[in-house]
Amino acid sequence: TLIAVLAGDGIGPEVTAQARRVLEVVAPDLTYEEGLVGGAAYRQTGHPLPEATLALAERADAILFGAVGDPEFDGLERALRPEQAILGLRKSLGLFANLRPARLFEGLEDASALKPEIARTIDLVIVRELTGDVYFGDKGRDLTPAGLRVGHDLMRYDEEEVARIAHVGFGTARTRRGRLLSVDKANVLETSQLWRDVVVEVARDYPDVQLAHMYVDNAAMQLVRDPGQFDTIVTGNLFGDILSDQASMCAGSIGMLASAALGETGKGLYEPIHGSAPDIAGQGRANPCATILSAAMMLRHSLGRGDDADRIEAAVARAISEGARTADLGGSLSTEAMAERVLAGL
Amino acid sequence: TLIAVLAGDGIGPEVTAQARRVLEVVAPDLTYEEGLVGGAAYRQTGHPLPEATLALAERADAILFGAVGDPEFDGLERALRPEQAILGLRKSLGLFANLRPARLFEGLEDASALKPEIARTIDLVIVRELTGDVYFGDKGRDLTPAGLRVGHDLMRYDEEEVARIAHVGFGTARTRRGRLLSVDKANVLETSQLWRDVVVEVARDYPDVQLAHMYVDNAAMQLVRDPGQFDTIVTGNLFGDILSDQASMCAGSIGMLASAALGETGKGLYEPIHGSAPDIAGQGRANPCATILSAAMMLRHSLGRGDDADRIEAAVARAISEGARTADLGGSLSTEAMAERVLAGL
Ligand SMILES: CC(C)[C@H](C(=O)O)[C@@H](O)C(=O)O
Ligand SMILES: CC(C)[C@H](C(=O)O)[C@@H](O)C(=O)O
Numbered sequence: 024t025l026i027a028v029l030a031g032d033g034i035g036p037e038v039t040a041q042a043r044r045v046l047e048v049v050a051p052d053l054t055y056e057e058g059l060v061g062g063a064a065y066r067q068t069g070h071p072l073p074e075a076t077l078a079l080a081e082r083a084d085a086i087l088f089g090a091v092g093d094p095e096f097d098g099l100e101r102a103l104r105p106e107q108a109i110l111g112l113r114k115s116l117g118l119f120a121n122l123r124p125a126r127l128f129e130g131l132e133d134a135s136a137l138k139p140e141i142a143r144t145i146d147l148v149i150v151r152e153l154t155g156d157v158y159f160g161d162k163g164r165d166l167t168p169a170g171l172r173v174g175h176d177l178m179r180y181d182e183e184e185v186a187r188i189a190h191v192g193f194g195t196a197r198t199r200r201g202r203l204l205s206v207d208k209a210n211v212l213e214t215s216q217l218w219r220d221v222v223v224e225v226a227r228d229y230p231d232v233q234l235a236h237m238y239v240d241n242a243a244m245q246l247v248r249d250p251g252q253f254d255t256i257v258t259g260n261l262f263g264d265i266l267s268d269q270a271s272m273c274a275g276s277i278g279m280l281a282s283a284a285l286g287e288t289g290k291g292l293y294e295p296i297h298g299s300a301p302d303i304a305g306q307g308r309a310n311p312c313a314t315i316l317s318a319a320m321m322l323r324h325s326l327g328r329g330d331d332a333d334r335i336e337a338a339v340a341r342a343i344s345e346g347a348r349t350a351d352l353g354g355s356l357s358t359e360a361m362a363e364r365v366l367a368g369l
Numbered sequence: 370t371l372i373a374v375l376a377g378d379g380i381g382p383e384v385t386a387q388a389r390r391v392l393e394v395v396a397p398d399l400t401y402e403e404g405l406v407g408g409a410a411y412r413q414t415g416h417p418l419p420e421a422t423l424a425l426a427e428r429a430d431a432i433l434f435g436a437v438g439d440p441e442f443d444g445l446e447r448a449l450r451p452e453q454a455i456l457g458l459r460k461s462l463g464l465f466a467n468l469r470p471a472r473l474f475e476g477l478e479d480a481s482a483l484k485p486e487i488a489r490t491i492d493l494v495i496v497r498e499l500t501g502d503v504y505f506g507d508k509g510r511d512l513t514p515a516g517l518r519v520g521h522d523l524m525r526y527d528e529e530e531v532a533r534i535a536h537v538g539f540g541t542a543r544t545r546r547g548r549l550l551s552v553d554k555a556n557v558l559e560t561s562q563l564w565r566d567v568v569v570e571v572a573r574d575y576p577d578v579q580l581a582h583m584y585v586d587n588a589a590m591q592l593v594r595d596p597g598q599f600d601t602i603v604t605g606n607l608f609g610d611i612l613s614d615q616a617s618m619c620a621g622s623i624g625m626l627a628s629a630a631l632g633e634t635g636k637g638l639y640e641p642i643h644g645s646a647p648d649i650a651g652q653g654r655a656n657p658c659a660t661i662l663s664a665a666m667m668l669r670h671s672l673g674r675g676d677d678a679d680r681i682e683a684a685v686a687r688a689i690s691e692g693a694r695t696a697d698l699g700g701s702l703s704t705e706a707m708a709e710r711v712l713a714g715l
């Protein structure tokens with residue numbers, strides 16, 4: 024079983040290295056191959072997603088991804104910027120379903136900006152569509168007849184794109200508390216109207232799941248007011264980008280939250296939801312838990328090893344409840360020391 | 370001076386009636402004319418924004434708006450739904466600049482889901498573009514060649530649209546703490562790239578204002594993590610819709626927050642940011658403060674009566690700090706009784 028390790032920029036190499044240490048204990052039979060990605064790849068090859076990396080990702084059974092992004096490259100044209108690597112991987116590999124669980128780890132009540140009694144209720148997963156929407160619609164810069172500069176991006180979904188992510192949403196809700204909330208802006212957007220229609224159609228296949236709808240502005244409010252009301256949320260690429268980052272912050276540190284990007288086959292890309300954090304890169308201070316938990320998701324979703332995933336997740340929860348804390352959690356453990364606390368709990 | 374009162378649906382009539390009582394004391398010379406809007410208008414005329422209402426709004430010096438929206442009309446085609454009234458008013462009157470201040474009223478720490486020490490730091494204003502973006506771009510439903518249903522909405526800004534809202538943003542920041550944050554998604558969207566370019570160009574006219582940029586997903590995170598870092602935020606229509614609702618909830622009850630929609634001339638539309646709240650409509654339980662505070666914004670921004678606005682705002686703050694509470698704030702005052710507490714403090 025081949026794992027492509029794309030460590031990327033900033034703290035990416037530090038956190039993936041620790042996740043790999045944990046994997047080597049739990050699943051010693053996996054093999055690894057490293058690939059260049061993001062700003063690191065641009066520096067060496069002139070492109071953030073070199074052909075060799077894409078080929079490796081295609082060949083691998085799963086991808087463990089660190090982070091991309093480096094202010095050094097802010098001036099580059101968009102097509103060459105580090106972020107294009109992750110967009111390119113998602114699109115090329117057909118990774119249309121992004122799972123982003125958010126829950127508060129016991130003991131981290133203080134890390135959340137929310138009142139502890141509210142933060143403690145968070146246990147949700149956002150199912151975000153990842154290969155469509157205004158991210159991938161026709162986009163460009165033009166001039167009007169009067170010579171004004173214009174920027175445009177087409178928001179767009181077809182019914183197949185909506186139906187397949189809706190199935191992931193209902194399927195996910197079924198393994199949880201059986202409630203699916205679809206988030207859109209159907210009072211303004213035709214794309215959302217189609218989204219809502221199709222989600223309602225797909226719902227017929229899941230009579231056991233309770234479906235509701237909410238506008239995105241209200242969802243952003245409710246995620247602050249009463250996040251405990253949510254079980255599974257399904258939404259488009261753009262709304263999912265915003266709401267999942269917001270939800271993760273409600274749950275405390277983004278240093279604790281994992282994500283999976285899945286396609287039709289078992290292959291997936293697994294990454295911590297925090298970014299490259301250039302401000303603390305190379306200092307050994309980053310929290311490796313989000314990447315370790317992403318590795319657990321990889322075992323569960325791509326490699327059929329749910330038990331190993333459970334073991335890792337339990338070890339992380341144990342380390343946290345016993346007081347292991349990196350700087351983002353108000354402590355002083357190094358990246359390596361935190362990983363060792365997790366290893367000790369396995 | 371003519372005020373158009375468009376009370377609309379749900380709790381709209383209840384809260385605008387109380388705001389008018391306050392106005393009648395503070396600014397007894399104003400005259401009022403009522404117009405039908407939203408579901409209430411659809412019921413009587415077959416359209417959510419009748420010609421007569423639009424004509425009244427055009428004639429008036431300012432518009433005091435309640436709320437629109439009623440689940441009764443969810444099944445209607447989008448063009449006839451209550452929400453179209455507010456979109457139509459914004460567009461027809463050229464109300465391109467939405468000001469949404471959010472701050473925590475002293476004494477309402479408990480109403481916010483955020484920890485009190487974090488909630489207390491919130492004092493920001495979101496300047497949201499209101500007549501462009503994916504809200505008003507070309508939109509529709511189609512079929513692909515293969516017969517699949519498609520929904521699409523064009524996100525789009527031209528440089529003039531961006532520049533004029535940027536000027537409002539810089540101008541607002543200048544009257545506050547001198548810091549402007551522009552929120553976009555320039556790592557993915559061409560519209561955002563243009564947005565960012567133009568905001569940077571406009572910044573040259575405001576050397577006294579400190580400009581920064583942030584991606585919308587990060588902004589949604591930071592609004593939860595540390596909302597006190599924000600002074601003035603300028604952003605597009607869609608991102609502004611989401612972030613301003615989120616920010617208002619961070620600040621406690623949405624029953625306390627006002628908004629203004631302004632055009633090139635002094636005319637403006639003033640509305641509470643809460644919606645029609647059909648669940649409590651007609652029960653006399655709604656909090657009138659957001660509408661009373663919207664009336665204060667009207668005095669300040671459209672009628673050049675900043676002192677009268679200050680008086681109203683001080684009276685609301687006094688009532689709250691003395692413990693006046695409607696149900697949304699955990700109390701039991703009626704809509705009318707709450708307004709009386711404000712009147713008493715004038
Ligand atoms: C880096 C960026 C393009 C990306 C996105 O917007 O999808 C990131 O924010 C994410 O959520 O994975
Ligand atoms: C009712 C709706 C169309 C409107 C919007 O999205 O602009 C509302 O959410 C608002 O923010 O005023």
